[in-house]
Structure formats: structure tokens, C-alpha cells
Amino acid sequence: MIVKPVLISKESPIDQGFMTYLYGYGTPITIGVYFWLIEGAEKKIIVDTGASGDLIKAAGFPGINYQSQEEALEKMGLSPEDIEIVILTHLHFDHAADMEKFKKAVFYLQKDELAYAQNPHPTQQGWFVLPPADLRVELIEGDQVVVPGVEIIKTPGHTPGTQSVLVDTDKGKLCISGLCTIEANYYPPEEAQKMGFSAFTPGIHINALEAFDSVMKIKEKAEIVIAPHDIKYAEQEILP
Numbered sequence: 001m002i003v004k005p006v007l008i009s010k011e012s013p014i015d016q017g018f019m020t021y022l023y024g025y026g027t028p029i030t031i032g033v034y035f036w037l038i039e040g041a042e043k044k045i046i047v048d049t050g051a052s053g054d055l056i057k058a059a060g061f062p063g064i065n066y067q068s069q070e071e072a073l074e075k076m077g078l079s080p081e082d083i084e085i086v087i088l089t090h091l092h093f094d095h096a097a098d099m100e101k102f103k104k105a106v107f108y109l110q111k112d113e114l115a116y117a118q119n120p121h122p123t124q125q126g127w128f129v130l131p132p133a134d135l136r137v138e139l140i141e142g143d144q145v146v147v148p149g150v151e152i153i154k155t156p157g158h159t160p161g162t163q164s165v166l167v168d169t170d171k172g173k174l175c176i177s178g179l180c181t182i183e184a185n186y187y188p189p190e191e192a193q194k195m196g197f198s199a200f201t202p203g204i205h206i207n208a209l210e211a212f213d214s215v216m217k218i219k220e221k222a223e224i225v226i227a228p229h230d231i232k233y234a235e236q237e238i239l240p
């Protein structure tokens with residue numbers, strides 16, 4: 001199987017501290033907002049739905065539009081109705097906007113993520129979106145194989161029910177991380193390693209220790225880690 005990164009919008013400038021907890025504060029970076037198309041599986045699967053720059057701006061963050069989900073899919077000969085499964089890593093607005101566009105899909109979501117999104121802590125108020133009532137949602141608890149070669153692993157800490165997706169590829173197991181992170185979270189620069197950082201906790205978290213453990217779990221389980229906000233995938237059509 002292969003994974004196609006689909007850039008929907010960008011956020012720029014964002015303080016790096018939103019991604020790497022206790023490191024890089026004051027450094028402005030550009031992050032990508034994507035969804036991910038898995039090709040070669042039994043079913044047509046995307047991971048997350050992304051969000052437009054306008055929606056991101058409405059939430060108070062610096063959003064830049066790139067393309068809509070429809071435009072992006074059309075370039076690949078698809079439409080939102082062709083998507084059979086949507087795996088939502090979590091319910092933050094930049095990962096799960098426009099769910100209603102994917103009318104025929106079944107959405108995979110952790111049970112505790114939905115429960116939390118309905119009543120989030122005040123520190124994360126306004127960051128969650130809820131599935132429309134008529135959406136077909138499969139609520140799961142923990143790890144689960146979705147189709148052969150595509151497995152959800154629970155990676156909590158960023159939100160209570162954050163999940164990530166393992167995909168079998170020619171080059172080994174690839175993990176689309178559900179934690180809002182950049183590549184440096186998994187592979188810190190040498191100077192940070194000297195300071196004792198073997199990885200960085202996601203800057204946004206509800207439980208810092210659990211979020212760090214989830215970063216480590218992803219590193220253990222996958223040969224190739226895809227950090228969902230790293231801008232480098234904007235230049236890559238196919239992963240790995």
C-alpha cells in the first residue's frame with residue numbers, strides 16, 4: 001500500500017511550541033493541514049478530513065487556503081462519495097472539518113474521543129467539532145484492524161481518544177500519527193538530545209506523560225513515521 005498526503009491548507013506563522021513541548025518556543029514555523037489517502041487497501045480509506053484555511057482562521061489561528069477536499073480528490077479521479085472509510089485521528093477542527101462531505105463513508109473514532117469532544121475541558125474549548133447526527137460512526141475502543149494491512153492504534157494524550165494508523169507498505173510499517181506533531185517530535189535535533197529530549201511531547205496535550213508515551217509507541221511500532229503537521233509532505237506525492 002501507499003499513502004498520498006493531501007494538503008488542504010496551511011497555518012503560518014505558528015509558534016513551534018504548539019508542536020514541540022518545552023522546545024523551540026519563539027520560532028515561527030509553517031505547518032501543513034492534510035488528509036491522507038491510503039491506496040491499495042481493500043476499501044477506499046482516508047485518514048482525517050483536514051480543514052480549510054478559512055475554518056482555521058475562524059477558530060482564531062492563521063489559516064491559509066490551499067484547496068478543498070473535493071478539488072484535491074478530483075485531481076486523483078475521486079470524489080468524496082467514493083470514500084468508504086474515514087479514520088478520524090481526533091476531533092480537533094483541523095483534522096475533522098467537513099465530515100458531512102463524505103456521505104457514504106463509515107467514520108472510525110475512539111469512543112472516549114467523542115465523549116470528550118461533547119464536553120471538553122475549558123482549556124480546549126472551541127477546538128472540537130462533533131460529527132453530524134446522520135453520520136455513520138463506528139465507535140471503537142483501543143487498537144483495531146480496519147482492513148488487512150491497515151490498523152488503528154490508540155495513542156492518547158494529545159486528546160483522550162487520539163488514534164494513529166499503521167499501514168503496511170513495501171518499505172515496512174508506516175504510521176500516520178494522530179498527534180499534532182512535526183517530524184522533530186519523533187527525531188529531535190542533536191542539541192535537544194543533549195538536553196535529554198529523546199522525543200518531544202506534543203505541545204498541545206491533555207496529559208503530557210501519556211502524550212510522550214504515545215510518541216514513543218509510534219516510534220516503536222513503525223519503521224516510517226508520518227508527523228501530521230510537518231510541511232515537508234506538501235512536496236511529496238507518495239509515501240513512503
Ligand SMILES: [Zn+2]
Pocket residue numbers: 092094095179180181229
Ligand atoms: Zn492538529
